[in-house]
Amino acid sequence: MTVTVSRPFKVAIAGAGPSGLLLALLLAKHGIQVVVLEATDKLDEQPRACHYAPSSNIELERAGVLQDIKAGGFSADGVTWRKKDRTPIAEIRNDVMPKDDPLRMVVLPLNQVTEIMYKHLMQKPTAELKWNHKVTGLGQDADKAWVDCETPSGPSRVEADYIVGCDGANSQIRRSLFGDFEFPGWTWEKQIIASNMRYDFHKFGYIDSTFVVDPDDWYMAARITNDGLWRVTYGDTPGLTKEEYMERLPMRYEQMLPGSPKPGDYEVVSASPYKMHQRIAPKLAEGRFCLAADAAHLCNPFGGMGLTGGIADVGGLYECLLGIATGQADPSILEKYDEIRREIYNNMIDPISTGNFKRLWEKDPDETAKTDEFFAMVRKASEDKELAKQMQLGILALRHDMTQYYKTPKA
Ligand SMILES: Cc1cc2nc3c(=O)[nH]c(=O)nc-3n(C[C@H](O)[C@H](O)[C@H](O)COP(=O)(O)OP(=O)(O)OC[C@H]3O[C@@H](n4cnc5c(N)ncnc54)[C@H](O)[C@@H]3O)c2cc1C
Incomplete structure (x- = not known):
């Protein structure tokens, strides 16, 4: 226009x-x-x-x-869902769309x-x-x-x-x-903490976006900059103060993240609790x-x-x-x-x-991996490039x- x-x-x-x-x-x-x-x-x-x-x-x-x-x-390489022990559940690779495609996720x-x-x-x-x-x-x-x-x-x-x-x-x-x-x-009863941090997730086989499926230690780890900054969004006990969440952050990282890192193994750039609705x-x-x-x-x-x-x-x-x-x-x-x-x-x-x-x-990760319809579709799409592209472009319906x-x- x-x-x-x-x-x-x-x-x-x-x-x-x-x-x-x-x-x-x-x-x-x-x-x-x-x-x-x-x-x-x-x-x-x-x-x-x-x-x-x-x-x-x-x-x-x-x-x-x-x-x-x-x-x-940058254009991320894809997204994986894994169990906490890193076993892959399903994966979407973004290379079904060329890097110069204006529609490819940025x-x-x-x-x-x-x-x-x-x-x-x-x-x-x-x-x-x-x-x-x-x-x-x-x-x-x-x-x-x-x-x-x-x-x-x-x-x-x-x-x-x-x-x-x-x-x-x-x-x-x-x-x-x-x-x-x-x-x-x-409003969700669950409490999330969104943190920006530096840690070498690639060393543990993670691709640019990873969701970990686990009843307690679920989280998302996504690379968000070219120079290795990651967003780690995870859950913690509801009802604490911001200071308490920040005190607990090293313990939660050690419990959840691959390699059970200790302070000094990573750098926290910022972190903040969020209520979700x-x-x-x-x-x-x-x-x-x-x-x-x-x-x-x-x-x-x-x-x-x-x-x-x-x-x-x-x-x-x-x-x-x-x-x-x-x-x-x-x-x-x-x-x-x-x-x-x-x-x-x-x-x-x-x-x-x-x-x-x-x-x-919500469920036991093995059961989710076996029965979740979305995961079944993602696995099918990993064998079928046309379906994979259709899945990525499905968001255009918004x-x-x-x-x-x-x-x-x-x-
Ligand atoms: C942890 C976290 C991670 C997220 N990750 C993603 C993601 O990966 N992808 C995604 O799509 N979305 C994500 N979101 C959601 C996304 O950040 C928000 O949807 C987005 O910021 C909303 O933009 P907005 O312009 O509507 O509001 P805001 O970004 O909240 O901007 C509102 C503006 O209005 C101003 N303002 C407020 N009150 C007044 C007033 N009375 N008068 C004048 N100005 C006022 C504020 O100062 C602010 O500048 C995430 C959100 C959170 C919490």
Whole structure:
């Protein structure tokens, strides 16, 4: 879509996380005035998403950042599921897609991705990012929507034609629209710790991503940079403080990781406990307000359906807002956005992410290895390259072309 919007049309986006920056880039490239309001004074640096699936690559390419992300990142060799004693259960090799295929999964820590998005956004003449603008309230009438922000120089009101909540799991936009505790779904009792660390997993035969299936010592170990940084996400006893989890980290590494390493055998770069939820907001569009990504829905991070689903929301919402801005779509297209994204969450993101996590610990690993249908399919795919490719591209079903609901043909 190369159409440029000539009439005044402004979108305000709460949150300069990956979803907010991506939406801003996609809209600003058409000359739409975009203002991103960020509560803090810098981009988030916590250890989070790192893997970008084929469906995400399409949106990153449309926003003009995929090439930079590929240049900074790498293409992982595949994913294995193993028992704790390292016996392989199933394996997917990524080489069914050539390294230069734009759809092939790319790996780069999220903070480096948002840095790239931010740099690109600052080159767009119609885009603006206001740091230290914490959204605290909102309102709308027939002509416009507004958010009230807390800023170091006092309260400030920002008005726009449409306002999008990309303000993460604790979204103020969602709370203001539906109430502080209206985020239907549930919270996992299990506690995870996401750590970034350096350790030679390859020495133990691990490939770039490994899931360990074990009732107690389940974990994921994935290489996330070219220079050997790994993400190790594991479980620990619920209900402890952050300090207690950090004290227990060396013991948990020694219990779980291959070679039973002791401090000194590895370097911990960062680590943080996370609560996990499966939740979706009551609505993803309400008048001139919309929600996308973590503000709209949450899932556990095993299998990377969180940001992958969020990026697919952003792609759809971009098409809706561009359609409204150009007069090609009625505002009612946002009701369709709500309907479609909810359906995709309920039918794909929620059940697949839940299955990805439970598969690691729910049953005896030998029984899971023998009876799990997903593992059976992965093993079949390791003999059948076409099936393996189809499995990798299955994630494209997270995307939904919203231009089909335009009232006029697409530009
Ligand atoms: C341990 C872990 C590992 C993960 N791994 C993966 C993975 O491998 N693949 C994957 O796809 N996903 C993964 N995820 C999920 C992924 O990181 C999130 O889905 C993603 O960061 C959500 O992006 P977002 O832009 O919606 O929200 P966020 O990244 O949370 O950004 C929200 C932004 O809004 C700002 N903000 C908040 N409140 C306000 C306010 N009131 N006013 C203004 N600004 C505000 C925040 O400061 C922040 O900058 C992982 C998550 C965790 C916890």
